[in-house]
Amino acid sequence: MPSPRPKRPLGQVTRGKTAPNRLRRVDVFVLLYAADLLRQPVPEARRAFFVDLGYGAEAFTTLESAERFRVVNSDLDVLGVEIEPERVAVALPYADERTFFRLGGFNVPLEPGETVRLMRAFNVLRQYDESQVAESHAVMGQCMMPGGLIVEGTSDPFGRVWTANLLRKQHSGELRTEGLLFGTNFRWGFEPGIFQPVLPKNYIHRMVEGEKIYDFMEAWKAASRQAVAFKAFGLRQWFIESARELARQGYSLETRRSFLDKGFLLWKFPAP
Numbered sequence: 001m002p003s004p005r006p007k008r009p010l011g012q013v014t015r016g017k018t019a020p021n022r023l024r025r026v027d028v029f030v031l032l033y034a035a036d037l038l039r040q041p042v043p044e045a046r047r048a049f050f051v052d053l054g055y056g057a058e059a060f061t062t063l064e065s066a067e068r069f070r071v072v073n074s075d076l077d078v079l080g081v082e083i084e085p086e087r088v089a090v091a092l093p094y095a096d097e098r099t100f101f102r103l104g105g106f107n108v109p110l111e112p113g114e115t116v117r118l119m120r121a122f123n124v125l126r127q128y129d130e131s132q133v134a135e136s137h138a139v140m141g142q143c144m145m146p147g148g149l150i151v152e153g154t155s156d157p158f159g160r161v162w163t164a165n166l167l168r169k170q171h172s173g174e175l176r177t178e179g180l181l182f183g184t185n186f187r188w189g190f191e192p193g194i195f196q197p198v199l200p201k202n203y204i205h206r207m208v209e210g211e212k213i214y215d216f217m218e219a220w221k222a223a224s225r226q227a228v229a230f231k232a233f234g235l236r237q238w239f240i241e242s243a244r245e246l247a248r249q250g251y252s253l254e255t256r257r258s259f260l261d262k263g264f265l266l267w268k269f270p271a272p
Ligand SMILES: C[S@@+](CC[C@H](N)C(=O)[O-])C[C@H]1O[C@@H](n2cnc3c(N)ncnc32)[C@H](O)[C@@H]1O
Pocket: 010, 011, 012, 013, 014, 015, 016, 017, 018, 019, 022, 023, 053, 054, 055, 056, 057, 061, 081, 082, 083, 084, 087, 104, 105, 106, 121, 122, 123, 124
């Protein structure tokens, strides 16, 4: 069980920009990918939270996700965490017996008997330095229960185009990166380059030859050129065929229709 609430929140206050429904598509992905985790009984914990870390100036994203995720688990405990005290005060009137808001940082403020099954941290690390990412992930991982998932990413202001690191807490206690996710609702067209401005902080400065994200994006661009005939059937079909072409080239991708149809491309990283 985690120790009592830590005293000093780790991290820094950043801009609080958010918007209603900004993370709706991320929630759609979570419900597709991790509904079992949201439902899973955790009898050893008094509360096993979904945590929305860094919800911003207003708690739209926390409250919206609470509503969406409670469709699969009506008893789900939800915790919004903010490092900026005023933003906690603004959210507190929306708290109830299953919805909590607390001042905190990457070292999520938990009470005895509480744990975290799922954590989302969106548009938080983009305002940090790249050198702070690995340590921030490691600290976030400390509060997670074994099997718990962290979805840490970046979106455009409307949540139309976004990417996320998927990090899984192992039973050994380690945090393992299990994939890099790309999401689009096709409103901004499609070609792989649209994801570059919203790559997670650990990739966005690495779009240079020799880096694995660069090779991946170049291969995806080439695959999309090969699949361009499918553009005639719409952007979604083009996206789907570009992913299939990329998979044929050997990249480990989630190619089920249930993912691709929704505009989700998941690049799966092998276990070490
Ligand atoms: C741009 S807002 C993102 C809001 C929301 N997640 C979204 O995507 O719309 C980033 C928020 O993260 C908060 N933040 C930054 N570092 C944090 C940390 N280490 N722990 C908790 N909150 C943090 C900032 O204070 C800010 O309000």
